[in-house]
Amino acid sequence: MAQRKRLSASQGSQSKRHSSSLRSQEEDEDGSFTQPSVSQVQRGLEKLTPTQVDQKTAEVVQYILMKDQKKIPVRRADLVKHVVKEYRNVYAEIIKRASTTFEQVFGLKLLEIDPKNHLYILVNNLDEPAPTAAPLVCPTNPKMGLLFVILSVIFMKGGMRGSGVRETLIWNTLRKLRVDPGQKHEEFGDVKKLVTEEFVRQKYLEYVRIPHTEPLEYEIRWGPRADVEVSKAKILEFMGQLYEQQPQSWTQQYREAHSTHSPTQPRGQK
The missing domain is CATH 1.10.10.1200 (MAGE homology domain, winged helix WH1 motif)
Incomplete structure (x- = not known):
């Protein structure tokens, strides 16, 4: 009887250790590291x-x-x-x-x-120095150039933080630049995959489902990496030169670009 109790206690101890090990493994998997x-x-x-x-x-x-x-x-x-x-x-x-x-x-x-x-x-x-503080201001890499165009469209059309634009607007803009998301591009390959998967994985963009839409629609937003790497003020300067206007002409965007939000302090981080 005593031997069975010791065996049962030993098995219980092993079970607890195994359970603890599994919990530790699960914590690693889901990122809940303390x-x-x-x-x-x-x-x-x-x-x-x-x-x-x-x-x-x-x-x-x-x-x-x-x-x-x-x-x-x-x-x-x-x-x-x-x-x-x-x-x-x-x-x-x-x-x-x-x-x-x-x-x-x-x-x-x-x-x-x-x-x-x-x-x-x-x-x-x-x-x-300032020119290197935002590496996407004057991108020489073709992919980064395409990304800069997309971020500019989102910022100018969305303006305020946390908002994006419908993906159809992005695709129509790219088509005007002879970059068709429905066709394989010589430089970018699968354009839609580049935008909705690669740029999203890199956290430059967010690809978010719009609720209660039929057929299903998505919008594209600035990602957290773009928030810390891309100067919105520079985007406004670029647009001002393009349209021969002062950056202040876009009141909402100008306020957003020059808000107290630090370019290297991600939203939500203190």
């Missing part, structure tokens, strides 16, 4: 050598740079799961050192553009 406290970080650092922390920091920097080459935002959950791993208890210190490396070595700033889902991107540091 930052360790300051005291936990300090205790974790005491168990590691400076070389170990520096090596892990270098791995984090390399991972983020690799993602940034494709303009793919980095999820904190992926960073913890694939790179930080067993060093998660000192995550705060590692990400702090990585941020310092980006600023001092690369002249870049690591920003969290989505506090809810914990998405990070790299942008040019504010200490850099």
Whole structure:
């Protein structure tokens, strides 16, 4: 009888450990990673050598740079799961050192553009000269040029934050530029896929279903990356030159472009 009780207790303990392991795995998958406290970080650092922390920091920097080459935002959950791993208890210190490396070595700033889902991107540091503070102002890359046109249309037609335009307006505008979303383009390939998938994945755009529409319709909005990389004031200057008007002529857009919203402070982040 006593042996059966011990066996049952052992099985119960294993079951709890297994359940705990599954919960930990699920937390990694859904991104609900809880930052360790300051005291936990300090205790974790005491168990590691400076070389170990520096090596892990270098791995984090390399991972983020690799993602940034494709303009793919980095999820904190992926960073913890694939790179930080067993060093998660000192995550705060590692990400702090990585941020310092980006600023001092690369002249870049690591920003969290989505506090809810914990998405990070790299942008040019504010200490850099103005022309590089918004890399999409004068894009030389054809894809970025197309994106700049789309962002300009959305801003001029939507004006205020959080609003977009129906996708049909974007497609009609691109057709006027001889870029047909229904045909494969020599430079851009599948244009509709580029706009609604690639630019959305990179967080430059948001592709949002419009409720209560039949047939189903979507609108395209500025994404959080565009908020921190693209100067709305520069868009107005460009439009003013194009139409030979003062930027102040577009009252609503001018107010939005010159609001207190910081170009490198994503909405919702404090």
